[in-house]
Amino acid sequence: MGSIKREDEKPIHNVRVHDFQINKYLITQYDWKKIMGTNPSHFKGDDLPVESVTWDEIQDFLKKLNDIIPLSQKPYRLPTEAEWEYAARGGRSTKAYEFAGSNNLGEVGWYAENAAGRTKTVGKKRQMNLEYSI
Numbered sequence: 001m002g003s004i005k006r007e008d009e010k011p012i013h014n015v016r017v018h019d020f021q022i023n024k025y026l027i028t029q030y031d032w033k034k035i036m037g038t039n040p041s042h043f044k045g046d047d048l049p050v051e052s053v054t055w056d057e058i059q060d061f062l063k064k065l066n067d068i069i070p071l072s073q074k075p076y077r078l079p080t081e082a083e084w085e086y087a088a089r090g091g092r093s094t095k096a097y098e099f100a101g102s103n104n105l106g107e108v109g110w111y112a113e114n115a116a117g118r119t120k121t122v123g124k125k126r127q128m129n130l131e132y133s134i
Contacts, residue, residue: 001085015082022079022087025122026050027061035064043119051119101126 002012030046032053033039040052053061058078066075079087090100102108110120 001082017080017082017086020079020083021074022083028122032061035061035068041119045121047121048119049122 001009001015003009004012026049028046029039029041029044029048029050032041032050033046036057039050040057041048041050042052062076062078069076088100090097097103099105099108105111106114107126109125
């Protein structure tokens with residue numbers, strides 16, 4: 001974990017994460033409305049990511065989601081910081097990319113400089129097939 005490019009992410013250090021699964025896509029507003037019945041997002045659109053939610057609201061969403069999935073599955077939860085970074089960097093499929101699938105963030109992600117001040121449709125950036133379990 002960590003980065004040599006950002007002072008607030010030093011020092012780089014090894015972290016072991018156990019097997020986990022993570023969604024390929026962000027939770028959309030359609031998904032959120034289906035579970036929660038409301039849409040708190042500022043930018044509206046069923047295929048846009050849900051935004052403007054608190055940690056507590058996410059916990060409520062996860063509880064409701066877990067109430068409707070079969071008990072044989074592992075419960076849904078937020079990833080740990082280490083799991084998120086591992087997945088964001090491409091898991092074991094990384095091929096030494098800085099970001100999941102590219103060294104150019106604009107190819108695989110939306111951020112302040114390329115998003116024109118709003119959220120974008122989920123799943124439209126370049127994707128790579130990733131295996132996240134160790």
